[in-house]
Amino acid sequence: MTQVYTKDFEIQCPPSQRTWREISQKIAALPLPGVPIRLILTKVEGDTLTFESSFIDTDRKPVWSSLLDINIRQRVSNQPFVAVSIIPTGVRAEIGGFAGDATPSTNLLASACDYLVTNPNAVTASDIYFGQDNVLYLEGNLICQLLLGNIGVIPQKRENIAAIIEKPKDERFLNNVINALNGLRAVGGINIDPVVVTGGPVETACTYSQYGNASGEFKGMDELMKALDVVENSSARAVALMTTLEVDDKIRQAYYRGESIPNPWGGAEAIMTHMLTNFYPFTAAHAPLLLEWEHTGFGKLVDPRDGAELISSAYVCSPLNGLINSPRPVRFDTPVAPGETRISVENVSAVVMPETTVGNIPFLASLDQGVPVILVKDNTTKYDITPERLQIETQGNPIYRVNSYMEAAGLLLALRNGIAVESTIRPIPQLQPIFM
Numbered sequence: 161m162t163q164v165y166t167k168d169f170e171i172q173c174p175p176s177q178r179t180w181r182e183i184s185q186k187i188a189a190l191p192l193p194g195v196p197i198r199l200i201l202t203k204v205e206g207d208t209l210t211f212e213s214s215f216i217d218t219d220r221k222p223v224w225s226s227l228l229d230i231n232i233r234q235r236v237s238n239q240p241f242v243a244v245s246i247i248p249t250g251v252r253a254e255i256g257g258f259a260g261d262a263t264p265s266t267n268l269l270a271s272a273c274d275y276l277v278t279n280p281n282a283v284t285a286s287d288i289y290f291g292q293d294n295v296l297y298l299e300g301n302l303i304c305q306l307l308l309g310n311i312g313v314i315p316q317k318r319e320n321i322a323a324i325i326e327k328p329k330d331e332r333f334l335n336n337v338i339n340a341l342n343g344l345r346a347v348g349g350i351n352i353d354p355v356v357v358t359g360g361p362v363e364t365a366c367t368y369s370q371y372g373n374a375s376g377e378f379k380g381m382d383e384l385m386k387a388l389d390v391v392e393n394s395s396a397r398a399v400a401l402m403t404t405l406e407v408d409d410k411i412r413q414a415y416y417r418g419e420s421i422p423n424p425w426g427g428a429e430a431i432m433t434h435m436l437t438n439f440y441p442f443t444a445a446h447a448p449l450l451l452e453w454e455h456t457g458f459g460k461l462v463d464p465r466d467g468a469e470l471i472s473s474a475y476v477c478s479p480l481n482g483l484i485n486s487p488r489p490v491r492f493d494t495p496v497a498p499g500e501t502r503i504s505v506e507n508v509s510a511v512v513m514p515e516t517t518v519g520n521i522p523f524l525a526s527l528d529q530g531v532p533v534i535l536v537k538d539n540t541t542k543y544d545i546t547p548e549r550l551q552i553e554t555q556g557n558p559i560y561r562v563n564s565y566m567e568a569a570g571l572l573l574a575l576r577n578g579i580a581v582e583s584t585i586r587p588i589p590q591l592q593p594i595f596m
Contacts, residue, residue, distance in 0.1 A: 165214065167212075175551035179528050196213055196214070224491075230529075245511075247539070249279070250374025250427035254539055272569045274294065276294060278291075280297055280445045284479050287474065287476075297483060297486045309525075320352075321480060323480070324357075324358065324402065334357065340474035350484065364404065365406045406451065420542070429448075443487070450473060457470045511526045518535070536568055560581065
């Protein structure tokens, strides 16, 4: 029986050892309850680091290396020029923590790059998708694997996308989703095959951790894996999941009233897709499946950032459009076929993320890889792990602070064009000669 657990654990790690190479070795030495599929640093007290982590206990073997493995890049190339923009899920990011509301900022960053890799929640907006063609839509676990140097990705337009739908209690909810998929086929010419309906429920309860991050509790993962096995035997290598997400109605109403709580669905969706991409060679995205018609919130006036969510009942059109532009993951050492472009950590010239969300694998892996990190101050979150709290600022790592995504786009242009960043700042730092 496949089970997913979310547990806290602590390691002792002084500031001088706070690299992913050191941290991952300390985590690997612990008696872990399964394969780690998501790790978040939640508290720093002296030498003690507390992590909130999701694990999966299953007989299935992962298709990629462990998140605790890192392959340090041996060369750097900005051909093509690639940046990664990450807006963590379930931490109420002011930009990107709602319904695809980071799309304008993401497109702005993408305009400074050949390719911009981003996680789905930044640009997924129920039935609306406006990500630019050079925005590569890549699930969070695969972004971690990319920055760890364990995989590469090949940009391509997906010719076929699979869909998995949890068997609902009310057939009308199934018909609603199938109508949406048929609309994408009839209007967009999208090939959606296979469409698999699970044999039983995939029960997911959306929760919050003790640290206030959105999370989830899971049952019925074996039902989901049976459906994924069907997809694995098809030609599709990108899959849209549609499963029910149970949220306490008081929390739902509080969220839509604009109370300052993270999107309650995001954490559970992230854990589910992290599980999928650890054990299947797919790219993936998740869309909620309605439990009750009243949950659509029809007619309510909400925060503009959530507007796209309130006009939808199927929620799947945006993630499926994003998956069309999801790159194909391959092992890092896979030979490149003639005419293909393979992107690896060797091509990543910068990683952009909110300033208060550095307690994650992408941040720590980027520093180990020597990839410049651009931290955006204006994108505040409920998650309060900064470089200062991590005490990592003094280690000589390439960390830039900017106020906005507009400023981050300018910084990417400087990096792309070989303009020394310090030459644009006043006062210009004085040279420090080395006297022999």
